[in-house]
Amino acid sequence: MKITIVGTGYVGLVTGACFSEVGIDVTCVDIDELKIENLKKGIIPIYEPGLEDLVHRNVKKGRLHFSTKLSESLDGAEVVFGAVGTPPDEDGSADLKYVLEVAKEVGRHMNDYLLMVTKSTVPVGTAEKVRKALQGELDNRDSKLEFDVCSNPEFLKEGAAVSDFLKPDRIVVGCDTDKAKKTMERLYKPFTMNGHPVVFMDVTSAEMTKYAANSMLATKISFMNDIANLCEIVGADVNSVRRGIGSDSRIGTKFIYPGTGYGGSCFPKDVKALIKTADDFSYSLKVLKAVEEVNEAQKSILITKLNKHFNHDLKGKTFALWGLAFKPQTDDMREAPSLVIIRKLLEAGANVKAYDPVAMEEAGRILGDKIEYGQDQYDVLIDSDALIIATEWPEFKFPNFNIIKKLLKNPVIVDGRNVYDLDEMKDREIDYYCIGINTKK
Structure with a gap:
């Protein structure tokens, strides 16, 4: 099976390296020529434990390739993953220009049926925009080629991304056709054989699942920080409180360690984007707005x-x-x-x-x-x-x-x-x- 991944950041590079590790032929594409040249030389642009060895091994075995030309990387590919950035706009919404540009370029150069998979973290409704962008380019070519669009959000923790991909808690896939579902089943078969579940659902639900998951974890962090601040005031020990509530299986011990707030590329951006999505539909996510407020203060x-x-x-x-x-x-x-x-x-x-x-x-x-x-x-x-x-x-x-x-x-x-x-x-x-x-x- 041959696939193409567009974007060589945390998500794209880890995804490509891990798929190649299970025997899939992978080409990772990026417009950054220096980054691609460095990757070809074995120079990894990010620090992620285990990633460098994974890349070197699969490049040597001829299963992992790097290119700056998406048009030349589509021949024979059954699946194209979009793993480009979705930086926040000033209003907190996710900027989809890179996601949609990938879809347009795929539409301009595809020459057979393929499955377009969104791996980037994107708001609800993005798959339909991707579908229209890709179809628009096919229409410009007067092409009758068929394609499907799928959502396959990532759930990788920086610092443990390789392990998370190879041994996932779950794999979420949103698709609307049997053909797309069967393709994704084949792609993830090496993982399901090892007992890692694939959760299939509709595309919209898959898009929402990613944001809901990160927002729930961010909520746990802000909640515990708020409780920690109160503990200081009233004279309680937050570590004792944490152990006390963490022993409840409904709450658990993860993400309830107090600190200076969450950061990184996911939680802040995703919380803002979900708040903005709700606002666009005239619904106020009051809990998440408080989560964000607590985090900034912390x-x-x-x-x-x-x-x-x-x-x-x-x-x-x-x-x-x-x-x-x-x-x-x-x-x-x-x-x-x-x-x-x-x-x-x-x-x-x-x-x-x-x-x-x-x-x-x-x-x-x-x-x-x-x-x-x-x-x-x-x-x-x-x-x-x-x-x-x-x-x-x-x-x-x-x-x-x-x-x-x-x-x-x-x-x-x-x-x-x-x-x-x-x-x-x-x-x-x-x-x-x-x-x-x-x-x-």
Whole structure:
């Protein structure tokens, strides 16, 4: 079976590499010539555990190819995946121009029946727009070629995307014809043979499922952050509360860890897009609007704690920041809480020295020389007034606290991920602030 995937970002590249791993002939297409040339040389544009080995292995075996020309990649392809970006417009809606341009180009160059699959995260109704765009190009060619449109949203966690694709909780497929369904059944047969379920539904429901899933997870995060803030006020321990509610199987333990809010390429964008979709239909998603409001406020929670400790005088002080990526095991800084923390510190006249195991290059691209970058996690502590934990990378969880106290001007740690134990910090005579626990009561 031969397929073509348009877009080589997180979704497209992971999808292509994983399909090639199960024996499918895959061509990944992108208009970025430098990215494609680098991929041909084995240079991976993103950090994702396991992806580099997967790409190298399947390129070597001749199952994974890269091209800048979609027109030349359609010959013999049964399925074309659109995995291009859908950046948010100013009003929060998903920008579909890249999605529709892919559909148009497919319509201009297809020469046999194919199945057009939307892999990008798109709002309800996009499949119909894709269908019209593709059909319009066929009409311009006076072509009677047939095609189907399918929705196959991704549910990949950055940092675990390869594992998520190869061992999925579920595979959601929205299609409207038996032919499309049978094609997708063949495509995913290697996965269903291993017991991973494919959930078939209509296209509209599949489009909604993606947004509903991410919005539910974002809701759990904001709910727990709201509860954490209340815990601090009333004197409760959010970690005890978390364990108490997480033991309820109806709630579960995932996504109820308090912190500095969600970030990344999916949750912020998808929550905004679903809110906008509802508004377009004159329906207000009040819960999700509150979720977004809580999340934006939570990104500044560490600044509030720093201001309280330093008597609202951060000017001229230097802060060490551990973690720049929005979460561990990725270099993605899109909507990262660290960016809000850095911006507010700089606005207050403070200096920032930061370290992240993999996101330093990305930080340099975004922030330039506005902050300093350390060689390692201890380098940034030298002459800093406090340490801020923004991302819970494993190497930050068991540091040498004696070195931390020696290098910092003041033994102050503001922990946005509740990495450390409060009693241990007290024993070490470190001023410690975290989320959801009143550490000074």
